[in-house]
Amino acid sequence: MSWFRSLIQRSSIRHPLKPSKATPSLSLLLSAEFSTGTEAAASREAGLGPTRPGDKARVVVLGSGWAGCRLMKGMDTKAYDVVCVSPRNHMVFTPLLASTCVGTLEFRSVAEPIGRIQPAISREPGSYFFLANCIGVDAQNHVVHCQTKTDGVGTLEPWNFNISYDKLVIAAGAEASTFGIKGVKEHAIFLREVYHAQEIRRKLLLNLMLSDVPGVTEEEKCRLLHCVVVGGGPTGVEFSGELSDFIMRDVHQRYAHVKDYIHVTLIEANEILSSFDDRLRRYATKQLTKSGVRLVRGIVKDVQPEKIVLTDGTDVPYGLLVWSTGVGPSPFVKNLEFPKAPGGRIGVDEWLRVPSVQDVFSIGDCCGFLESTGKPTLPALAQVAERQGKYLANLLNQIGKTGGGHANAAKDMELGKQFVYKHLGSMATVGRYKALVDLRQSKVTEYLLQEAKGLSMAGFPSWFIWRSAYLTRVVSWRNRFYVAINWATTFVFGRDISRI
Template identity: 70%
Template structure:
């Protein structure tokens, strides 16, 4: 036992030294660590003088108030700080050591706002809805905290163009710090690179987990909590797979820049691999067969971009294998079902004319090199892109909040979440409750952007009336409820052709057109909708470069 106490004493001193070396601990944590280690040493009668000496040297710079309202992580929460002690002690010794002192745990946090401070709006996400809200919110009235696993917004309508080199990836992303500079400059506003894992609506707190840090943070996963006065859930949606076996493992989605990069790498790799000697014609055909599942705007636009790339660039730069390249678009019903019937027929004829094989069917199973349709047809492929719409994410499904038809977070006419004071939801993750009498809005960028603009005005109205602190929105005059009016839809089909449908809905009458003029309208509309002038310049230059010199076919990574 004497040897055990001696090793525990050494372990306590080592643990204390490691703990005190981390300058981000708060004063309470340091004091607790000192008390625990001193108790261990007194029990054995050793090391007390060295502990008090070390405490005297370190307490001066450790016992300082946390800055900007952030409560830092106590040493006891970081397994790395005691790893050396655990490695040194046996299991029996470790259990005896833990029985001596087991202080209560405390999660690092950004605490509640204090009287006299601005109320805090916490925004979950960096999609269309969240970024429009961040851009328009009045930072004179609110501090803003954004929590998201990505630090940028993706201009999704042009994402398909990056897959084949028409546009560069940087041209379709906008850092959130440019959209709302307060996140980088204001003392009470932050951007946290993290995912939200839970919401406590009673305590007005969200629980977060930092994005992968490659071991740079004290522990993994690194968890913390953020208090809010107003919470906006705009975390987006995830691709629908319909629980089809193999989709998650083998298909590539087209929602993020990382997806576009993966598609580009695989497409170019397959083109180069197909030129290797010894491959049979059958294997070359499989390797160069690009299959797109989903006939919505994303699937159609990607098929059109891919057709252009093959027609103009592949035939010039991969002449040895150009005749093996094939594109198949699989859709269960009719492509572009929300568009005018005449436009749907135009798109069908145009895609078929330029090499896109349209197949009507339902995917039953996906394997590494082939997919199986419901009628038993097997379709071998080298690249599979999945674009069948979006649905509620796992995070949204886990929230104990009212749900709309389809499983989104349920909201009322003012985008508030009933039964959860000071909580709002918008974008692809939100939908009107049945009691409102309003239909669930489509998962479109224009819907999300308008919701973000509306909520920014609503929050400003609340702040002007009663300050915007927690539990005050119920007393405010919220004004007019949110009303969405569809302004139309556009889709490019390749070869300088596009569709423009300006009807309010699929059953209404209105202007519908297709062709080169529609393509000019499509490009002009999206060029003006790009968030910043910098990215508008990038997009215009990329389009001009592609027109003159062709697409870049460099494979990096």
């Protein structure tokens, strides 16, 4: 081992413990890395400046929902640089989100990364995705003010930056309506994002396991295993159907000791699935009741940590509370100094422009037609947002090809055909291989579909149509493969009940 000792001695001579003059100190490294406080502050005020005449025009898209993603997918990246600003880096395929709560599908099956929807964002030098929230719009100077979103991890403190735009598309979506009811935001779980579905799944499985522990009283078992859904629209009905199917097929087999305690209650102020045909509503009511879902007509007055109180004084204890009562404008949309449509949405004209300013458009749940257009406010549906995104992508591509892509270059340009929405129908599953398909060619009014002629059907054929339609509508072949494999695995082996 003498050779080893000599090697250590030579190494210690070459690299003494005391740093040499040539070795930079820790303070020098830190100063080189972070520069001075002034320079760091200046870097955090940086952003994207105005485009130059020889550059491609820049389209800034606020949001990564159905509308924004369909717009980005259809953009001509030879004419535009695309910059997306959103607090999430993926699009959620919301029609299948309820299935992830009970393990029918895995969460990644319903999340599509922005970089796959529009590859230019990952490859082109002038196109970007920024994980941030827009906090203001300076339409006069064609600038949006943004703040980074760090989710409280602590890696970096949030900071502000600015982005100059040639065309701005506000597709910021909406937020769940609470109607000012106390305690909803603190105690209920919404079903709009993947992390909502993850929270529902974790809490549902936790309550199942806790209720099986010795020492839990009968009353507490009943409360823990009481799942309450508020809102009888498609989302609330589909989640109730998935949950009842999970209880019938999986809980009764794998949680035999508590299977008689778990039940689901759906609370709705009016009729469930109010936009569907009367016959389909009756069928849905019958199927949900048959599956063990208790339907209650009532209005929630107060939400407390372990119970909700209805306006008639009834107390409803719960272990899991899911809130699905529709959507309304977000604080960001409310604070924008743009004309508003009925309901507080951003007002747009027939070409989806915000008419009071130049080069600003709005699509999706955050916008609505101004009263001066004579058009009704469209419902907050995925198909409305998708069709608006497709229309606006074609419109902006046309503007870019005719030389109007840069700021203030399309003032007097003819825009061609106006946006016209034609409702293609509605679908909803009620669990146990049953679904509703309403393909009536209906006239859309504000949050309501007037009676019209067309096909409406229910039962197993509708369930097959529902699954086939949504499988083809999933954005990428990758996720279609995931969804198909998840459905096949669940059919053969049952749902995964791991709490991860």
